[in-house]
Amino acid sequence: MVYFRSDNIISSLGFGTEENFFSMVSGEVGIKTIVDQKYYPKAFPASMIDEERLNKEFQIIADQYSNNNSYTKLEKMIIVSVNDALSLTDIEIHSSRTAIILSTTKGNINLVSNENEETFEPERILLWKLGDIIQDFFGNPNKVIVVSNACISGALAINIAAMYIESEQFDNVIVTGGDLVTRFVVSGFMSFMSLSPTACKPFDKNRDGLSLGEAAGTVILSKHKNMHRQNIIFKGGATANDANHISGPSRKGDGSYIAIKKAIFQSNIKPEQIDHISSHGTATPYNDEMESISIDRHHLESVPVNSIKGYLGHTLGAAGIIETVILLEEMRQNILLKTAGFEELGISHPINIINHTFNMEINTCLKMASGFGGSNAALIISKV
Amino acid sequence: MKELFINSYCHIKNNRIFVDGKLLYSDKVADSLSLFAKSGYRYIKPSYNKFFKMDEISKLGFLAAEVLLSGVNLTVYNEEDIAVILSNSHSTLVTDLNHQLTIDDYNNFFPSPSLFVYTLPNIMIGEISIRHKLRGENAFFIVENFKADIITNHINSLYLAHKANAFVGGWVNQSENDYEAFLYWVSNEGNILHNAFEINKLYNLIY
């Protein structure tokens, strides 16, 4: 079996899973209006990390490791995230039985701009190099496995980690990931006209696009169970391609439907066992519509669904990880979080979007993800 | 379970296209991937207008897949069971730099959606999947140099878990001054065993 051992989220709503979850339960939203020419000529809403706090938290860890090297903002976020998740376990980072998988879409892409205060070597922009930096910092003997598969990267990385443990290649796998809000991505999504002028409103009638966010997240999977807390296991997962369009999702939700079907098959569960769904829920008109069709096609229309994007925006390579972490915390606490930004259902296939945070015993959950390139992923996780 | 084999592979580098180690096409004039991709397209004649909308690295991956899969009867497989598992070292660096050029200067600020969409390495997987109707598993790995075992490992795991039974695997890379594609087809048929040793041998076949 593959157990979820420990986790972390570094975001605008806090440093650590508990801090983030508490903020969300309190209804706090991390998406704020950003006015900074560094990112975009006009104001735009986004969820940004408190850089001062990041530097402070990072320095404490760097001192512990007696490390005086320079690190980029994203590297600091990932290091702080991994370090926190690790510190909650007895997992041996120096063991060859422990692997690290890194999920990111654009890594240190802010380094392409000529406006950076600090300069780094040119290859620092390459994603494998980011893996090397993380490996070296923690002194793990294995090359970091870097996955870059658009917005399903995080869910895919968790899926790969579980496969490594099931096939006994590793005992513990640290899945970490992160992405930044940069001029590169803000201007790109602006050109796609897919950014909402306000904080995003997943599944809402008036939804008008996504919000971007920066975050790092970590989940540690292991063949060993937790001794002191509720055990949650990875049951199964899958990815699938729409084979339809590189930016628009399939109108019938084909890839998403296939990924869920395969994940359920892999998990050896019945669809009616699923009692909560964490959707991708970007709040673009097409994504949410597509997901509702896919959920409906699986006859899961009455299962409570939420999207975390209304709190932290779309965090790209971190999204699948941090949304899984929130899902794990929902399961531990038996609390279902409302979909921040959602008011009135605005999709053609009615599904059960959570509009207020409430308590409910949940045992088996589905995590969905979709992204550019027609990619889709689904994970099933369950209490034991 | 039956073993996995490689029964077809394709290299594209230095303005040459090879299938199963044999030269299929070469262009002595083209001095860039952009020009070579165009001449390669004219030779292969896929009549697929969307090709010209792709960025250079997607064109490279598309052409390699076109050549690789031309000899494969895809209809015997379920489209949901065909996986595409690729890797490279530079992600989409060249396209990233092109997008950055459109946004460096606020006085000449025109980010292009059709360029930005290609700043993700798995868009190439999407293009190949659309062209050949492949709806199975996907993954894109970033490694410093070609590394057969990451892909082999992933393909074997998918196969053992019954998540897929046929695979396009390989490497498609574009750096600022070079490019290279090496794709192979993995299924129950063929005579080259599917393992990292054999794949490294095939990869190194063409200089």
Added chain:
Amino acid sequence: MEELIEKLKLQIIEQLNLEDMAPEDIDPEEPLFGEGLGLDSIDALELIVLLEKEYGIKIQNPKDGQKIFFSLSTMAKYIKENQK
């Protein structure tokens, strides 16, 4: 108008990478999307960039694009009416 349409043909072929297309292949009255030229949603966004870059016209709501970009002649008409 004729002149603008001819110029637009060249700009569209270039901007949308319609490689195998010559200006005379494009009928100004034919729909640009769907059947006609077979353009897609990314092309629609790219046309919005083209209007801003080449003609200084900003389209705020992508939905407006459907009417404006119906054909080359509707596009030319819109440019004539909105160019300052």
